């Protein structure tokens with residue numbers, strides 16, 4: 685199931701997102717944009733530990749299986765800033781989080797908020813177990829449709845920065861699981877970090893294979909993860925998480941003053957919709 689870049693949601697996209705919990709947007713980024721993102725990843729691909737580089741937090745714990753993560757990646761340069769409201773997906777993300785309240789648009793807030801954005805580099809043997817699912821009931825990441833509108837708590841846009849096919853550690857999803865009421869009986873409790881890193885033996889789970897530049901848009905409530913990479917080389921991707929503008933940062937990291945100063949007003953209010961509240965009694 686695929687959609688087209690740049691377009692607002694069609695009735696078919698609305699139907700499929702509701703039914704399956706995700707859409708694939710082919711060619712969401714151009715080859716030049718993908719190449720520019722990869723320059724950043726080339727620069728940091730060998731990092732191990734926990735540190736900062738120009739307001740990007742680099743994290744790679746060798747004892748864990750998740751690989752290198754670059755948190756706050758919208759700080760990493762122009763191409764990463766352009767992903768904040770990229771025309772290939774931004775209108776669709778806003779549509780699915782349902783931030784269409786005119787009062788929000790008119791001043792206090794913006795159309796959406798990015799509570800986390802990161803890039804990821806994984807090598808052979810690395811993975812991320814299946815997690816989430818509608819049965820968990822987490823409000824922040826919930827799937828909800830009410831009164832004719834989507835009201836999703838978190839819509840993720842995961843963009844492949846190289847080709848991700850069989851054996852590459854593709855994102856796994858269980859289509860429809862954003863609405864599940866019961867835990868999948870073939871999955872295990874969340875503390876088993878190394879388990880559930882393959883679709884094998886998990887009925888209904890599929891790998892989503894992407895070409896470099898394709899985007900996978902999914903509601904976080906869908907059960908998802910990434911398969912263990914068995915091929916040599918790296919899997920490279922980035923995720924921007926969109927939610928309602930009244931949300932707050934997932935981790936204890938906020939945009940730098942330098943980023944806020946150089947962003948357009950439209951982008952600034954997506955990364956920092958919150959204004960300093962007025963104190964009671966002055």
Ligand SMILES: O=C(O)CCC(=O)C(=O)O
Pocket residue numbers: 804812840842854855856904908909910923
């Ligand atoms: O690494 C992946 O493919 C899945 C990422 C993920 O779990 C998420 O973005 O919530």
